[in-house]
Amino acid sequence: MPPDIRPVACARRPGFKLEKLKRFTAKDAEETYLVPHWAAGFFRVGEDGELEVTPEGPEGPSASLFEIVQDLRDEGRPLPVMLRFPQILQARLVALNEAFRRAIKKYHYQSEYRGLYPVKVNQRRMVVETLAKAGKPYAYGLEAGSKAELALILAQDLHKEALIACNGFKDDDFIRLALMGKKLGKNVVITLEKFAELERVIRIAQELSVEPQIGIRYKLKTRGTGQWEESGGESAKFGFTTPEIIRAVDILAEAGMLGTIAMLHSHIGSQVTDIRRIKQAVREIAQTYVQLRKLGAPVRYLNLGGGLAVDYDGSKTAFYASANYSLEEYAEDLVYVSKEVCDGHGEPHPILVTESGRAVTAYHSVLVLEVIDTIRPPGEEKIEQPRDTHPVVKDMFDLARGISAKNYREVYHDAFANKDTILNLYDLGLISLRDRATAEALFYQIARKTLRFALEFDYPADELEDLQKMLADKLVCNFSLFQSLPDSWAIKQMFPIVPLSRLNERPTREATLVDITCDSDGKFDRFIDTHDVRNTLPVHEIRPGEPYYLGVFLTGAYQDVLGMSHNLFGRIGEAHVVVDEDGYDIERFILGEKARRVIEKMGYEDDELAEAVEKLVRSSKKLTPAEKGAFMEQYARELVGYTYLED
Numbered sequence: 087m088p089p090d091i092r093p094v095a096c097a098r099r100p101g102f103k104l105e106k107l108k109r110f111t112a113k114d115a116e117e118t119y120l121v122p123h124w125a126a127g128f129f130r131v132g133e134d135g136e137l138e139v140t141p142e143g144p145e146g147p148s149a150s151l152f153e154i155v156q157d158l159r160d161e162g163r164p165l166p167v168m169l170r171f172p173q174i175l176q177a178r179l180v181a182l183n184e185a186f187r188r189a190i191k192k193y194h195y196q197s198e199y200r201g202l203y204p205v206k207v208n209q210r211r212m213v214v215e216t217l218a219k220a221g222k223p224y225a226y227g228l229e230a231g232s233k234a235e236l237a238l239i240l241a242q243d244l245h246k247e248a249l250i251a252c253n254g255f256k257d258d259d260f261i262r263l264a265l266m267g268k269k270l271g272k273n274v275v276i277t278l279e280k281f282a283e284l285e286r287v288i289r290i291a292q293e294l295s296v297e298p299q300i301g302i303r304y305k306l307k308t309r310g311t312g313q314w315e316e317s318g319g320e321s322a323k324f325g326f327t328t329p330e331i332i333r334a335v336d337i338l339a340e341a342g343m344l345g346t347i348a349m350l351h352s353h354i355g356s357q358v359t360d361i362r363r364i365k366q367a368v369r370e371i372a373q374t375y376v377q378l379r380k381l382g383a384p385v386r387y388l389n390l391g392g393g394l395a396v397d398y399d400g401s402k403t404a405f406y407a408s409a410n411y412s413l414e415e416y417a418e419d420l421v422y423v424s425k426e427v428c429d430g431h432g433e434p435h436p437i438l439v440t441e442s443g444r445a446v447t448a449y450h451s452v453l454v455l456e457v458i459d460t461i462r463p464p465g466e467e468k469i470e471q472p473r474d475t476h477p478v479v480k481d482m483f484d485l486a487r488g489i490s491a492k493n494y495r496e497v498y499h500d501a502f503a504n505k506d507t508i509l510n511l512y513d514l515g516l517i518s519l520r521d522r523a524t525a526e527a528l529f530y531q532i533a534r535k536t537l538r539f540a541l542e543f544d545y546p547a548d549e550l551e552d553l554q555k556m557l558a559d560k561l562v563c564n565f566s567l568f569q570s571l572p573d574s575w576a577i578k579q580m581f582p583i584v585p586l587s588r589l590n591e592r593p594t595r596e597a598t599l600v601d602i603t604c605d606s607d608g609k610f611d612r613f614i615d616t617h618d619v620r621n622t623l624p625v626h627e628i629r630p631g632e633p634y635y636l637g638v639f640l641t642g643a644y645q646d647v648l649g650m651s652h653n654l655f656g657r658i659g660e661a662h663v664v665v666d667e668d669g670y671d672i673e674r675f676i677l678g679e680k681a682r683r684v685i686e687k688m689g690y691e692d693d694e695l696a697e698a699v700e701k702l703v704r705s706s707k708k709l710t711p712a713e714k715g716a717f718m719e720q721y722a723r724e725l726v727g728y729t730y731l732e733d
């Protein structure tokens with residue numbers, strides 16, 4: 087039986103009745119898709135109903151995303167595609183650094199801010215090089231979590247004072263590479279993540295006769311909030327406990343190396359949604375800084391790690407997809423609390439360091455998907471009543487005809503019960519497939535009418551939500567969730583999704599999205615809302631022959647890197663787009679992975695595959711020579727083709 091009727095507010099859109107009569111404008115679309123709430127000034131809806139990017143902020147130049155995608159199509163570029171906006175990366179980096187500059191000025195902080203970009207968040211060349219360049223005036227640095235990351239970082243052109251932090255577990259080679267970087271004049275800090283690394287650093291530093299700069303990662307008592315709560319706290323994977331810190335100080339003092347302790351590091355976890363946790367963590371780490379100084383360690387850098395959250399759903403709350411604070415508040419709290427703690431003990435203000443990755447990169451890329459098909463639940467078509475049908479089916483016809491504003495709930499509940507009965511009868515062989523099909527179509531018809539009445543007559547109920555889910559269209563989108571939005575699958579991360587065009591038309595359908603992998607997890611059915619999570623996305627009736635693109639926003643952090651080739655759908659193509667007063671320019675297009683590449687990663691050699699297939703074709707007695715030639719040609723073409731659907 088359907089669940090009890092209880093009032094809920096989430097599924098309803100306010101003023102439903104009146105709304106229907108009014109013209110739907112760009113402003114309405116902005117509210118429907120909450121654009122101003124999550125876009126941080128980088129996206130908006132144009133009067134012509136197309137989604138626009140303003141990569142230098144709302145006052146700067148703009149371009150229509152729909153137009154950019156159409157131009158890419160005209161150039162013969164296939165979808166899905168990732169649009170990247172280097173200007174947004176730069177704008178975020180500037181916003182972060184300027185927020186700290188303002189906070190430092192406001193509180194008369196006697197030192198400075200020196201940010202780091204942790205490349206693990208997105209190691210794409212375009213991302214790292216853009217940030218390195220834009221960060222030069224701010225002596226903005228980079229953070230490595232592995233040897234390979236350090237290798238790419240050492241080759242970047244950074245400001246002389248910019249920090250290079252080496253986090254992550256280390257072997258001798260990692261430490262050697264870091265110390266060579268120091269010897270070459272780079273401002274490298276080796277963050278000790280666990281105690282055993284201390285001995286390695288002392289030994290190799292003596293071997294290479296380099297004076298290291300050591301950072302100590304402190305295991306915060308304070309935990310983050312939301313998905314990454316476990317990154318902080320005493321059970322965290324990384325960091326020194328307080329007895330280990332004391333031992334490290336003693337060992338270094340004995341080796342005459344106390345002066346090498348340059349940084350105190352901590353990382354509370356990513357996407358910390360509640361500012362109170364951040365303040366608490368800053369207080370804790372600042373106290374530890376003070377204590378370390380009292381022990382004679384000349385710590386200069388106080389590193390708060392990452393955690394600066396992105397408001398994915400625009401709700402400005404401590405919900406896991408949101409943040410209850412702004413960049414401004416974050417910077418001010420860090421500066422203020424550090425100052426307060428240091429002043430209390432008469433210690434100098436340290437250089438403040440943060441390692442914000444998500445907040446710097448999330449905004450810069452937009453995943454563009456094309457809807458290639460719609461799967462609709464049954465019951466939208468007219469259903470003829472056969473002369474001779476099972477009594478329960480006949481009852482369903484009566485229910486469908488008799489439903490009204492007065493009785494729709496009762497009718498729906500009866501239909502629900504009938505549906506169960508019919509399934510039981512079917513199992514017993516007492517009802518035909520045709521009758522069952524008719525009854526099911528009628529059930530959906532009744533459900534649809536119920537939903538309409540329920541929305542119109544302000545009868546909020548839990549079952550409304552179930553109905554919306556059940557009656558939603560499924561839009562088949564040409565992409566792999568596992569490749570392009572892995573966090574949506576792995577940790578239920580939410581991303582804003584908006585159609586790129588027709589935003590001055592009222593969306594009349596509700597839909598969920600499915601990808602083209604053969605994995606039933608390859609779906610998107612949680613959408614942003616300021617109060618709750620929506621089960622469906624409002625979309626337009628798709629017109630045949632007219633492209634319908636959906637933009638998935640805030641995908642620049644972690645997604646590119648964590649994406650996987652499930653079903654052998656490879657990395658997608660990407661366009662780097664720069665916008666100016668004269669329009670926009672596609673600076674660069676990077677082709678997506680060819681099928682061959684993805685197959686090779688699994689241990690195959692493409693020429694061996696081609697050879698095996700050729701042998702098979704040659705030995706066939708059924709194919710004509712022309713057919714053989716055509717088949718082998720197609721096979722070869724497939725190996726160098728895009729892995730996604732192309733027609």
Ligand SMILES: *Cc1c(COP(=O)(O)O)cnc(C)c1O
Nearest residue numbers: 353356357392393441442443444
């Ligand atoms: C992942 C990570 C970061 C980045 O965190 P964000 O929440 O993306 O800013 C920073 N520091 C360390 C040590 C990390 O492991």
